[in-house]
Amino acid sequence: MSHSAAPQPMIARRSGPLQGEARVPGDKSISHRALILGALSVGETHITGLLEGQDVLDTASAMQAFGAQVERLGIGEWKVNGVGVGGFAEPAGVIDCGNSGTGVRLIMGAMATTPITATFTGDASLSRRPMGRITDPLELFGCEVTAREGKRLPVTIKGTADAVPVRYKTPMASAQVKSAVLLAGLNSPGETVVIEAEPTRDHTERMLAGFGATITTEKTDQGYVITLQGRPELKPQPVAVPRDPSSAAFPVAAALIVPGSEIRVPGVSRNPTRDGLYVTLLEMGADITFENERVEGGEPVADLLVRHGPLKGVTTPEDRAASMIDEFPILSVIACFATGTTVMQGVKELRVKESDRIAAMVAGLRANGASVDETEDTMTVHGTGALAGGGTAVTHLDHRIAMSFLVGGLASEQPIGVDDGRPIATSFPDFLPLMTALGAQIA
Numbered sequence: 001m002s003h004s005a006a007p008q009p010m011i012a013r014r015s016g017p018l019q020g021e022a023r024v025p026g027d028k029s030i031s032h033r034a035l036i037l038g039a040l041s042v043g044e045t046h047i048t049g050l051l052e053g054q055d056v057l058d059t060a061s062a063m064q065a066f067g068a069q070v071e072r073l074g075i076g077e078w079k080v081n082g083v084g085v086g087g088f089a090e091p092a093g094v095i096d097c098g099n100s101g102t103g104v105r106l107i108m109g110a111m112a113t114t115p116i117t118a119t120f121t122g123d124a125s126l127s128r129r130p131m132g133r134i135t136d137p138l139e140l141f142g143c144e145v146t147a148r149e150g151k152r153l154p155v156t157i158k159g160t161a162d163a164v165p166v167r168y169k170t171p172m173a174s175a176q177v178k179s180a181v182l183l184a185g186l187n188s189p190g191e192t193v194v195i196e197a198e199p200t201r202d203h204t205e206r207m208l209a210g211f212g213a214t215i216t217t218e219k220t221d222q223g224y225v226i227t228l229q230g231r232p233e234l235k236p237q238p239v240a241v242p243r244d245p246s247s248a249a250f251p252v253a254a255a256l257i258v259p260g261s262e263i264r265v266p267g268v269s270r271n272p273t274r275d276g277l278y279v280t281l282l283e284m285g286a287d288i289t290f291e292n293e294r295v296e297g298g299e300p301v302a303d304l305l306v307r308h309g310p311l312k313g314v315t316t317p318e319d320r321a322a323s324m325i326d327e328f329p330i331l332s333v334i335a336c337f338a339t340g341t342t343v344m345q346g347v348k349e350l351r352v353k354e355s356d357r358i359a360a361m362v363a364g365l366r367a368n369g370a371s372v373d374e375t376e377d378t379m380t381v382h383g384t385g386a387l388a389g390g391g392t393a394v395t396h397l398d399h400r401i402a403m404s405f406l407v408g409g410l411a412s413e414q415p416i417g418v419d420d421g422r423p424i425a426t427s428f429p430d431f432l433p434l435m436t437a438l439g440a441q442i443a
């Protein structure tokens, strides 16, 4: 990552009512995929609303290293001249994916069935995260993998010239695993099939279909069966990236917990595979209305109108976890300001994100006076309608942990600090000016 070397402590203080419009950045998942599919298409893909966070910028650099032409035309406006399925060139140097699990895992899939060799690295956080979940299924296609102990980065993949199609049941709910297998399947003959027990975000499937691949999803008794026909010629499409519901969660949460607030968040994706937080907030009694529901760039979007009001604790069931997997840190903060207990079930995947997010939230919330419990697979918050604050949270290079505690500090009695705000730039580079413009006191 290209941020400064020294940690950047930040602090959030109790703020007056938040008001105004929060134009959150483009969706991170869709932005990565637009660059990767653009690079795998023949011709020019024009992208608007691209998230210009460090995670996505690292994917843009990687696509250039594999031979695509990637050019920034203006704010969020990019063009990619692709090399076609199977057309990746061998990169001259190591591919550094910074802090991004999505970037490294999808790109590994995209190159594994092309006869080139690439080595992938990342920052300290990404280097701790498991890569076997990707390299194990990629080896089934016939590529050769070498990795550090525990199947961690750095990982080197020697892609195969003679890929065989794969049928793979994902052992955990992961859109990154599903997507890596599908992207590898692009340059394999015949059908590549991924089966998942619970649906995970479906942006890869939607975008592949948009770029002309033949791909179907069927619900069967085995689960969701996704079938991709190999070796399509991908045709460039204009991609209008909707605003990211995972980033929207932070100003939305702030408006819900700061008394008197009323904000609007326009153009947010309401893809049902990403909607779990919003379903949960409505169950908690949140005052959110979804206006102007429409389809933009193949994704359902709406304008959110959010007002402060009383909230009550709820239980989020295991089968909802995938649709809100990145939103549990901020939900655990919101749950402190609700009355009653909030139980988050089936959340063990949080332990292998940019940090162990259950451990990081439990430690930081306790340091700020909350009553929180954890098991391997659950997190429980005993909400009192208030949070004392006065503590500093350790963020472990995790953007969502940093933003969650800064939002909590806007409504806690005493300020809440975070040890390092630099990782926020990976997904939400304008977090500070956007929140400040709403009236948030963050510095």
Ligand SMILES: O=C(O)C1=C[C@@H](OP(=O)(O)O)[C@@H](O)[C@H](O)C1
Pocket: 028, 029, 030, 101, 102, 173, 174, 175, 176, 177, 179, 201, 325, 326, 349
């Ligand atoms: O495919 C994607 O774009 C993502 C999938 C999720 O990860 P997993 O696949 O590991 O659950 C999510 O946490 C991540 O922020 C983005």
Ligand SMILES: C=C(OP(=O)(O)O)C(=O)O
Pocket: 028, 099, 100, 101, 102, 103, 326, 353, 354, 400, 427
């Ligand atoms: C888990 C996340 O991202 P990634 O896996 O791409 O690092 C996230 O953005 O919360």
